[in-house]
Amino acid sequence: MSVLPDPGASRAVLIGTSRYRHLEQLPAVSNNLRAFAGLLTSPVSLHLPAQHVRVVENPAAGQSAVEAVRQAAAEATDTLIVYFAGHGSVDADALSLALPDTEYGRIETSLPYDWLRRVLLLDSQAERHVVILDCCYSGLALGRMSASPGLADQAAVEGSFLLAAAAETRTALAPVGDTYTAFTGALLDTLRHGIPGGPILLDLAALCQYLRRTLEATGHPVPQARDRNSGSKVALGRNHASLPAPPAALSPGTVSGERPWPDPGAVRTVTGFFTALADVRVISGLTHQAVGERSAGGISAGAVSRLLNRTTLPTTWGTAAYLAACGVPDGQIVRWQALWEHLGAQPATAEEATARPAPPARAGSGRTRLWPRSWPVFGRERG
Template identity: 35%
Template sequence: MTPEEGRASRAVLFGVHAFRHLADLTGVQHSLVALKNVLTAQDVCALPEESCEIVPANAPPGGFLDALEDAAEAAEHLLFVYYAGHGHHGTDGGLLLATRNSSVRRSYHSVEYETVRPIVAGSRARHKVVIIDCCWSGLVHMDAATTEATDFAVPGTCVLTSAAATEKSLCEPEGSVFTLALTTLLREGVSGPLPDGAAAELLPQLTMDHVYDALCARLAGREVAGRKVPRPRMSARDAGHRIPIALNRAYVGKPARLETFHAEYERVAAARRHRRRARVVPRLPPPSGRGAECPFCLRYVDLGTSQLVQRDERGYESAPVVVDDATHPVLRHSIVQRSVLRCPHAEPGGHEELPASYFFHDEPLSIALIGSPATGKTTLLAAMIAQIEDGLLRPMGLTCAPLPASKYKSFQDYFVRPYREGRQAPITPPAGQPSYTIGLLVTGGGRTRPVIFYDIDCGTLWSIPSQKTDFLVGSTAFVFVLDPIQAFRGAALEEWRAIYGTERPLPGDPYFDLMIDALPRQSDHTEAHATVAVAKSDLLSSDPTVRRWLATRLALDSGEPGEESRDVYAYTRHHGDMDWLKPFHHFSRCTLHFVSATGGPPSPHGDFASRPTPQRVLAPLLSIFSAAGLLDMADSSRLGW
């Protein structure tokens, strides 16, 4: 509903979980909270908090009826009434709604449903919805005098009950079976075929008949503790079944012509395929001697003329060390592991030292994570390292070691450990000098390559002199982190845009442009390897394509060539803007992936709701490692590029 409609609406929720003379229903209090959460969620029902009243569980009948009268008088757009607890029969056969002091013999402590009916009928609200979750709740669909079905006799009203007039409702400790199914349905949205054959995910809004049909389908055949869950019942008058009750979180907009976008992807990929080079980045042959390119100043460091330095446990510099061909291999390895190399081309304070082992292996890899603030770059990197530590790369023939151990441990303490515990990672601090975030020695495919990751505070790219960020131009690979909250259209993302202050999807990421424009080109493309990681993809899991990829096990032989990249491309073209696909159009190699670092919604105001369950976060790395020759596979294109 619109903000104006929300302000003109009222909801009264009355749930009784503790009784003096009847059995307690502890689950009702959980159901009540779950229902209020979906009613007030901006991307579900959008009812203002102040318009949604929970009547105290120990309130007498008059307390509930007073709250109902107040809401009925104030409501102009929607009046929503809910009761959960015990139901029992009145002397006239009508339904009684139990309060804390109710009992079978003391019916005067209960609320007669027939007193609720005229209050709702007297409201001037355009729409009226009444939901009753208790045993025998289907009695409200009957006329007590004639015991025949009634249409509620209130124009514009829909009444939904948890059971028929002759059935008992079921309640478990975690909540009422009916109400939890209802709230889950509203929170997830409705997808799949409707009774009329239409696709529910193409509906931007859910009406009461959509909710009823989906609820019946969800509860059909279900049993709890050996008891069959009753089928809900609904009655309505004057199009009451057409009352719009919630936004459909499974809404995907108009049907995407994915085949059109797939064909577009294939055309772009084919046009540049013949331009690809065998290496990740074309480089000039190094000068004679042994060494490697400094990743910061991009100048060659010759180990024959450079000096290694060891530091003590406190980090102070000790005597220089020499490693030559006469040094025993085991001793050489030990010295290199403990040593650092100060780039001879660096000015004092120009850039940090590098571990000596960076220069004693095959050509290094430098990987830069690029994206606007709050896209989740640091969380994604922490998830990658956590999954590597858990051994997920070993079955693929890759082994990883810290580079160096001290810097690796620092990243563990400040980022990986909080991530594993479900705490948000600290904000990436601005870089005062060129510096990498974490390093690994990766062995695979008969090679060992040092790998360093740059997770740069994006403000640094604007605020410090360009010569101090030129090292990013020399990166051998890039992970462009795309945030769905910033990039994609969809009702399910509106609440998060409001939280982050983004009124509508953005037309692209300025940091994507900044990096792409700074890189050198050969022919039509930048000769580096890029990946686009659609982070927080769990927010898009109502889409069957996204859900399929998030559930696909990470493996070298998963999917047909280009299949995941093609699907991400098509999804982004349909739900976002072409500018978000700039890396695919500007790099000679580019893969696209659905990833989720946490497996659940982001937490803008605190720690995560639960411990992270990362999904496919290593897919971008596997693509880069394959291009770097670290994966021993006959056809690396099976990874998707």
Template identity: 40%
Template structure:
């Protein structure tokens, strides 16, 4: 069963999916690849209802006796309900789960008590890895590192999604295009989606063995390619190719060793003929006269050349039959000349991505082993964009313990307490605030160190997870945004005691998901507080991969009462979440947007946002119905991937080793008085290492150009370089 949706009424079209369906059927029914009878391979394109999508699967289950393959490609989205992943239909609407198909329904349609013996599911959509239950090392056939599995297990959202699910109930093998928190890609200018394009390439071209020179030099270490490919071999080759292109990495899960059985013929296999003979296979591609042991009906080892797999041998519905008719075994065929589409697929294009196969995103950081260290001669400072330069970065806090007892890690919030001093909030339990000496006013690279520690004492019970920090005017109290709850709490600096809370609007509490209140900032005069949501409310959802978020403004006085004032709509960049915001005055903000994707690394971008002309959406039930001009105006001062690499080390694959899991951000209190960036304001960012040895606690010092207005072209930050608080008010900023 090959199911795909490429045309949508409310979501972006996916022309690559249409190409996927035809090409996959052609490969599976090609006698030199899959050998499946065409009558047993059915395409279901753009099913309009749940019944139209699932009924063909139920019919295939009744007809198949040996192996059933179900492939789905299209948009996918996540929900925090136990169903987790939803597959989409042409009429699916963003944010409305009832308009999609829960994956659990598809899995249920496969049944468990009747033939076929083997059920194979291949999913090419966003967040498809979420159906792999728990993603534990013991059940993943080695597809994830221990570090990644540990991080996955620690994700409370992941636990909520997988609670009560058993993705392999009735399924022998599961292959997904992405990890659980990553968007799938449909690259512009490419014939197929990213994952399926590589999957088809492997089917069409096979997996060659080493070259003749390598084999001659060391025959024992250079075996010839197998004449059949297992699902495991295909998976590893697809994963390798996608990693090289810095694209999302597939995941697999299997039962009973099915992943090691022969699945399709290996088109790259070409056994060497005996000396003095020309292989009949080279001439006709049909003969079984010569070949490795185990061919022509002789026994072999499962997964090794020569053994005919019983996968698909019955020729029943949805069955792949790589070894020919039942009871026969055939020699490998000569590789066919590469098809034009295969040649085209080899060309790596560096183009913008116009589509992601999803309508929602959930993010976490997934660590890996240290793999890259930049050269010492690479610059460690310099321009990142027209308006932002990197002064430098410091890893001096990484792995450090305050007074030899308390790890300085989990830093998620940052607030300036002086030109070169900042308070950093740790999100682990119990909540702590570290007083940091940054070692610079921004004119030289930072050399951060922790000089004091304050332990917070929340009241009222329940979990506390501090993410956003505001140092109130006067320095006697701090405000902390807790994701758990959610809540905004005030703490006394002298003893860390909680002294009160700020009431949140009802919709931010009742409709918030596991990733909610993340960012907190105050205007320079303390009159306004701004609280930002990390992920959309359940009713808001996404539009074309972009989170539809809310920023709540409160009005009050520092140390006194704050009450909800206005609510603004904010749209994140595709695939990113809001980690922090800085209020500059005049309803203008700097917004830190980040994400992490396994195999791709971190994304860290800073946006300017002008809320002054955005609609008050306090009474709007869902942002899905709001026009684009109701949202905050945005521009992008900097994407940190463009900053100099310097001597930065990284603990995981990154497009720029400088990047880490940035979560806290604060704007300096005065313009730089010296150095190459004199007159600019310093901007400090701190990363959260998630209490993991596989990530780094890093402090960044940036210099931002002021004096120009923020515009849609991405220049300026909407402030003027004057002095002190006045420089931060942004009173002369344009509309953005």
């Protein structure tokens, strides 16, 4: 079954090189990074907290990129996303990523992909890994990229899904003057607008199939993928082309159990709790005002807004009125309450503790309480 990662227990590291001293420039990579990072932190996609998305652009040395991945690997317990955009090559059967000072024939100036792969294999606490490679070859002609044989197999990590921009024998495109590289641009557009007639969740299997079909239809290179241990079931967002219509015909208090409600069982953190609660309203198709009206006085529109903007758990269980007004069935509301009780019994994380407001001072106390021949490029964006 497809699953949306818990944003509180997931991390993303987006690495890219757009400026080079010795290789062709790739200005679209900078746009890729900004767009992808923005998308991952928005409700359109995973709604990751901004501090959970690390962008490493034009790293002076491979160490900074490796360290960013290592830190994220130590923090993520749900899903870790690693994205690279820039020149790359397969040299002596090993994949290398180009840095600003990379030179042809000088392996020591690049970042061996195996360094990142070892971090995922040995240091990661995450259950799932997503690796996205938008690999480009700029030595042949401006804006053209090629993937060397064995790219996907070299990059594969157990328990992961690898999505590469082109087949092993095809070139990928970075069209001159375009905002994004061809592959990343298509990926961003799909996440933003969805797949007409597609599944409820945009998991990696559905994304790869759709990208292959649409890019091939426009004469672009066809992406390739490798799946390890059902990594293809990780979703990068909901399908915004297939969201249910608002239940306009339903009277207040009427519920609909056929909607694709978020699964409380997939939530592990307080951040994930509130993200899933907000997702409930999106799936319901109702505005804050409509939720209040359907609750028959159980919760006001203002209270809905305050609930969905909280960062700490309510001390009492009053969320049932919101869930019922959105149309969540009683049996699922019971599971939501069990989740609330479970999270409330867990020790607060450092982030949650920081987010908690200081308790009021007691009266009078005075106290307040990120080559040689072919350069694969990995893609990533931010919006």
